[in-house]
Amino acid sequence: MAVVILLLQSFLFLLALPIYVLNCLGIWDKMVKKIFPYLLCKLTAMYNKSMEQIKKDLFSNVSDFASSSKELTLLEIGCGTGANFKFYPDGCRVTCMDLNPNFQSFLSESQAKCDHLKFERFLVASADNMSQVADNSMDVVVCTLLVCSVPNTPKVLKEVQRVLRPGGAFYFLEHVAAQDDSSWISFLQKVLNPTWRLCFDGCSLRKTTWKDLENAKFSELKLRHIQAPSVLKPIIPHVVGYAVK
Incomplete structure (x- = not known):
């Protein structure tokens, strides 16, 4: 079986050889950073349609995680095109973060459609280094x-725990490696x-994210494995839930 996998991987390598060459020349990553937001905008619409109820x-x-003395403060990391905005509660104060600054124009469109929210700022930063966000400053x-x-992933989860206030919650929905x-x-x-x-800006199909969440020492972890309906076959396996600091 390993030989078959290697042969098929080699075949795909040949098909995508121009992309690999562009990557070696340092050109592909710059192209992806500009193209990916447009591609993701289309894919997100299809994904949200399938995952609406989930x-x-x-x-x-x-x-439930709003501080008793103030409105809910929420940080979305890797916010992309703003696909989750419509699911957030009224009056929620949202800080958006993404490593790719080219998402900002798409965010503006999504924000305009979600006047039930209060948008604080857009930060260009990596999820494993959120130094622009203060310790214990977010409810969610x-x-x-x-x-x-x-x-x-463990470094990202440490940063999440740092910026969450005690009792705050981390919500996740991620495609993962098949368990079987x-x-x-x-x-x-x-x-x-x-x-x-x-091709997909570093996206791996083989992440065992549930193990990282289990090892992250949250005080409470609500995690489910699901088979996502009507999405691309390689990303059908998902984990979904939330963890409390």
Whole structure:
């Protein structure tokens, strides 16, 4: 089986050879950073349509974590095009963060459609280094479809715990590696992953994010494995839930 996977990976490498060459020349990453927001805008619309009820259920209790003396403060890391805004409660004060500054124009469009929220600022920063956000300053941190593209998930979770106030919550919805290593989805992920990561801005199909969450020492962890409905086959396996600091 390993030989078959290697052969198929090599075939995909040949098909995507121009992209690999551009990557070696340092050109591809710059192109992706500009193109990816346009691509993600289209993909997000399809994804949200399939995941509408799952997201509604996930964010249904976000208001429970508001500090008693003030409005809910929420930080979304890897905010992308603002696909989650419509699920946040009225009056929520939202800080947006993304490593790619090219998302800002798409965010502005999403913000204009969500006048029930109060948008604080847009930060250009990596999820594993959120130094612009103060310690214990957020009631809620949200992360959806981001961890797949970060190299060090435990470091991200440490930053999340730093910026969350005691008793605050971290909400997540991430595609992950198939748990059954012998399944056809696992096989597909293994074949596609090297080229997939290059084409989709570092996104990995093989992340075991649930293990990092279990090891992060949150005081409470509500995590479910689900099979996402009607999305791209390689990203069907998901984990969804929230963790309390």
